[in-house]
Amino acid sequence: MNKHSLLSIQDLSIHDIMEILHDARVFNISQQDWHLPMHNALVANLFFEPSTRTHYSFESAEYQLGCSVADFNSASSSVTKGESLYDTVKTFEAIGYKVLVIRHPQDEYFKELEDIAIPILNAGDGKGNHPTQCLLDLYTMYDEFGTFEGLNVLICGDIAHSRVAASNKDALERLGANVRFAGPKEWEREGYPTIDMDEGVRWADVVMMLRIQKERGASLAGISDEDYLHTYGLDHRRYAMMKENAIIMHPAPVNRGVEIADDLVECEKSRIFKQMENGVLVRKAVIKRAFGYSAFKED
Template sequence: LYDTVKTFEAIGYKVLVVRHPQDEYFKELEEIKIPILNAGDGKGNHPTQCLLDLYTIYDEFNTFENLNVLICGDIAHSRVAASNKDALERLGANVLFSGPKEWEREGYPTISMDEGVQWADVVMMLRIQKERGASLEGMSDEDYLDLYGLNLRRYKMMKPHAIIMHPAPVNRGVEIDDSLVECPQSRIFKQMENGVLVRKAVIKRAFGYSYFKD
């Protein structure tokens, strides 16, 4: 990885965007002089997804202070869960997690899904990270939705002002009922729209504003 990145630096690239299966791959690249944007490292961090999530939440509520955020699903393998926990807690939100016991994570406080959806101002669903080893043997998609997903029954338990989020891609009918992906309280496609703006801003900052002014 270091040699690849060093090669791009040597031949004149100004910014690199790196997505890598290794946790905290960036520690190997501390001697690189050009900006590196982390597009996801293993199950460790996903900073730009976190930023677009923060932007979406702030656009909705104009604050993070004392907001209740429920993050649901495959917590153990999710870099989205890790980045959002860190940022949201720093900004004053209350963050709880819900999902299968097999996918709990040390230091991530849990609540049952039924209790959580009633408590939350933001319900953030996560997909099963099969590419990182997550699996629930013998459980159908319907079973998972009933036990751990956001189905119609739980949707009716949510606060009227609460919003639904998901980093996508969405597994319709697994972690979220198909009819809820674009329901009135869903902000899933708004997140995607915000993601373009946030990532453009991050790239612009990495290049330096003068690069664009010139």
Template sequence: MRDLSVEDIYSILDDARLFNSSFKDWQLPMQKALVANLFFEASTRTHFSFESAQHQLGCQVADFAAGASSVTKGETLYDTVKTFESIGYDMVVIRHSQDEYFKELENINIPILNAGDGAGNHPTQCLLDLLTMQNEFGTLEGLNVVICGDILHSRVAASDKEALEKLGSTVRFAGPKEWERPGYPTIDFDEAIEWADVVMMLRIQKERGSGMAGMTDSEYLEKYGLTKERYARMKDKAIVMHPAPVNRGVEIDTDLVEAEKSRIFEQMHNGMLVRKAVIKRGFGFAPFKEEK
């Protein structure tokens, strides 16, 4: 997100919104574009919303399985991506466990879309979060946003902080002290519930070694999760968000996942729209407002 100006961000959000209306059937002029999805980590929403967006834009899509590739023989990420470039692919989408893996790919000459790098960045998740908030409140300026959970390991927290502060929101963080992150201002979660316009819960990332901070699932929900009691104290027009997958009954009471204030599944829909806009931008097409 740090590579995008405020104008860039709003341009992508505008395109994403238009894909949901009069431009929803727009296809790339180069409908035979070859796109490869290189996911080195498990994913449902990001992977398949990218794939849905690619198919809807007329691309031909290949899904890369690292376990059935030359990666198992020691091939580097650079050589893998260079192979796709060399055999005619026009774009790659990459998710990788290494922070800022893309720094190794500076000599690649086809567009690379970052679908998440380690605990570092998740730009398309950030953009869909911004779209969800903008649709709800009409603006991203002046919003109070609390992000609660495993801040230390969360690339979502990192990208959302970067963008929201750039766009004029106030962002605070909550969760166990073991998962605090330098430079990420914290607030007591019970205090934040009544302060926030957006309450964003984060998944506990056990695959990154976060564990449970010494708590059981029920203890975590009581101390740091969105319980029904906390939900009842939210502002009338506040919303609940979560990048998913959701650990029901841990980060959020299962009855609240689809509650009136929840926008969790709306975020998923917006993810497909944002990824359409990002793919379009990656191929060098001008924003819709410039094409009219």
């Protein structure tokens, strides 16, 4: 596997993470033209699962960096004829693509691709990893608070099926944050410390809500959307409990009125759409790294 691949947040040291966040910040504040390093380089986005934010923020980042971009459509490809993931990826390598962005429903699909020489950027694998979502979450928190040390982060909802929860737990704990989880007992995860939802909302500097991942089999029998919101979600009663400077995050897509009240999605404390904006910056930094370019020099 290429050393510039990014498959899991665990692939990155704390130093690596901070370099990526630094590069994202430089992309944010600099008015320079960053097309030259990767100009016309071939990049392919291979999404075997539906995606809006991840897919198109990667595409936006690629175009802004001057890459030549191909979007792979599995429904009109040889996958429908039984071609393996390895052979599909090997084909892109053979015909000249330099970086591949892949999302796939199989946990750790990338273990089948160890003989692929070009960098692979994992855009999500099953219930396993979502490293660039984690990085944009980290960037959003760091931009807000300027540190991770001692930061209290509450992640709420469908923990059992969430690759976002897994990636964030690993990175945030290594960076010195305190991470707790809240939600239905049916979706608790071994090794993920839980806290009562009301207590957690009062404690947290960051309240990160997660949607119910029904496509991965998540369900709660006999509970309405309204009941879920009031029992496990962020409604107005819990919003009033939050610290003055606390923020709300969500990896999206958001199910308004289920895990979060509709009008709280864009409230003063919400950084949900800011996360999406930050996603382009972080993915530009990750793509730059995939091409082997070192971090920008410190200001």
